[in-house]
Amino acid sequence: MNTSLVRGYRLPLLAIPVITQDQINAYLSASGDDNPLHTDPELARRIGLDGIPIPGMLVMALVSKFVQQWCYCRTVSKLTTRFISPVIVDGGIIIEARVVALDVASHRAILRITVAQNGKVAAMAEAETDLANA
């Protein structure tokens, strides 16, 4: 185990500059999600949003990719995400994470992850990971 990995370690952040309607449509098509909120700007406006909200499960999928691409992650055994505020199409997101629990003996860590858009927290997640030997 790499000794630089300690509780409080911050993962390199991931900035996704923009999530487009085409990306949303590709996700909706692949996932079978037919919620009109993700395609109808008028419906989004009527519920008080500034634009079409990105599916929460797309945000969660991006979080899972972010964790799985972390160099110390071997596998993810549990991932929980709370969707706090909508991520709006044609905007970007920043995903940040830190190690909040570390068991060196069992090679396991818990990450706390934040997804933000324009400085506002959009989702919070927690991932339990089995660590790769570094």
Place this chain on the structure above:
Amino acid sequence: MTGHSIPDKSGQFIGQFDVRVDAETVRQFDNAISLNHSEPDNSTPAVALTYPACWLGLPEIKQAVLATLGEKVTIESHTLVHLEQSFQILAGLEIGARYKLDVQLQGPEPDGRCRVIANVKDIQNVDVLNMSGVFILVNLQDVLS
């Protein structure tokens, strides 16, 4: 992590559904969630961690959940907005394999929130994955009126 408060009680069993990990859907799903969109990848990737959530969107499963929420609740009139989701992975999903998906519902609470619990077993009845999602039921007619 502290979640949305839904009382921890046994849920109402919605049904058991046969589901399959389809290679083409896995590829499309992986491309849709790719962090690198510069080059479409036509190879068959591993099954994405959140891929099983697609099964909850299958019309027969979604309709079964909505019908349990109320007599007048249909795919056309209502939608479920996601508040929270968790995946507990016990074993990897294999492309082409068939699984059994047991779905339970807790709620709805007076504020419209409900929890959908889905347990995935392989054809030997071995637990593979547990999913739990908290949703709020939204009447599209109320929004549009």
